[in-house]
Amino acid sequence: MKSYFRALTIAGSDSGGGAGIQADLKTFSALDVFGMSAITALTAQNTWQVTGIFPVPPEFIGRQIDAVMEDIGCDAVKIGMLHSPEVIEVVASKLEQWRCSNVVVDPVMISKSGDKLLRDDAVAALRERLLPLATLITPNLPEASVLLGQPVETADQMPEAARALALLGPANVLIKGGHLTGQTSHDLLHERTRETMVTFACDRINTPNSHGTGCTLSSAIAAGLARGLDLHRAVAQAKEYITGALKAGAKYQTGKGHGPVHHFYNLWNKND
Known part of the structure; x- marks a missing residue:
């Protein structure tokens, strides 16, 4: 019998379908990986606002992880929205219990519409309990600023910020430069053990x-790691995938605000 490549997402649910658990599972499927989930919170949201967050009890989050792993x-x-210190502690404990490898942490703090998704008292727990267990963390500039407690706003600040984030414990750091301006978007990968810095650049998509x-x-990076790619190749392929999803998604209107990327652009509408 054949076996699937398997990836577990531990994150919040987005009722609008564009982010969170829904985006993760779509991404896994698009990249030939069997996706599973442990939902940390329910959100009522669409393309322009989050109208409510309903936390899942930490103990039940642990049960979901156990059910999948055993x-x-x-x-x-892949780890996304963890809204409280209690949830972070449960997730970190389960990662240790099950000796999980290839852990990608996306430190989700603020939604695209500007709504806060992480309690203030959870930031310290994120730093102290979860980041040291991560194979890779993927903060954007605002998230890097919160984690470090100092502004990270320019491309020149990204290398030093990556080194400082690595000192918090993650094996590798990918700082995303989507909040920068200019025609080119730059993401910076710092591999701590190899002491390397690699920039992934692509044209900014309007x-x-x-x-x-x-x-x-x-999620695309996690899918690559699940399929046995090394980190550099997993990041490179994930960058290619998200660029294609952004380009294809630009042709569509979904909702009245920030619409989703096209997760299945390489499978749907081949002639579009």
Whole structure:
């Protein structure tokens, strides 16, 4: 019998379908990986606002992870929205219990519409308990600023910020430069053990449909790691995938705000 490549996403649910668990599972499927989930919170949201967050009890989040790991197992874990210190502690404990490898942490703090998704008292727990367990963290510039407690706003600041983030414990750091201006978008990968810095550059895509971009990129990296790619190749392929999803998604209108990327651009509408 054949076996699937397997990836588990531990994140919040986006009722609008563009980010969170929904984006993660779509990404896994598009990249030939069997996706599983442990939902940390329900959100009522669409393309322009979050109208409510309903937290899942930490103990039940742990049960979801146990149910997946004791039966199916996984080859990579993507972690997204963890809203409280209690949830972070449960997730970190389960990663240790099940000796999970290829852990990609996307430190989700603020939605595309500007709504806060992480409690203030959870930032310290994120730093202290979860980041040291990560194979890779994928903060954007505002998230890097919060984690470090100092502004990270320019391309020149990104290398030093990556080194400082690596000192918090993650094996590798990918700082995303989507908040920078200019015709080119730069993401910076710092591999701590190899002491290397690699920049991934691509043309900036002018589109309002960028909801779920961070979730999708981190899930694509996790999918690559689940399939046995090394980190550099997993990031490179994930960058190619998100660029294609942004380009294809720019042709569509979904909702009244920030629409989603096109997760299945390489499978749907081949002649579009």
